[in-house]
Amino acid sequence: MPQIIPIKDLKNTSEISQMCQASDEPVFITKNGYGDMVIMSMKLYEEKMFMLDVYGKLIAAEEQITEGKVLDGDTSLKRIREKYNV
Incomplete structure (x- = not known):
């Protein structure tokens, strides 16, 4: 299941990095409830x-x-x- 997080959570860089390393899918970032970016390891x-x-x-x-x-x-x-x- 894809992981979706709000853009404000990007300030937790080490946590986001761990999330990306542990996942075999991209992490989707939303802004104001809409898709904005995708990050991955x-x-x-x-x-x-x-x-x-x-x-x-x-x-x-x-x-x-x-x-x-x-x-x-x-x-x-x-x-x-x-x-x-x-």
């Missing part, structure tokens, strides 16, 4: 950005397959072996 941020990159690459690969931009595996390996004398 660096570890969670890096994990989310990595997965976003992976999903982006998968989408691009699926688009290439749909467009017929595919290569024959055997031919590609043969070219690589010839190029690098492997």
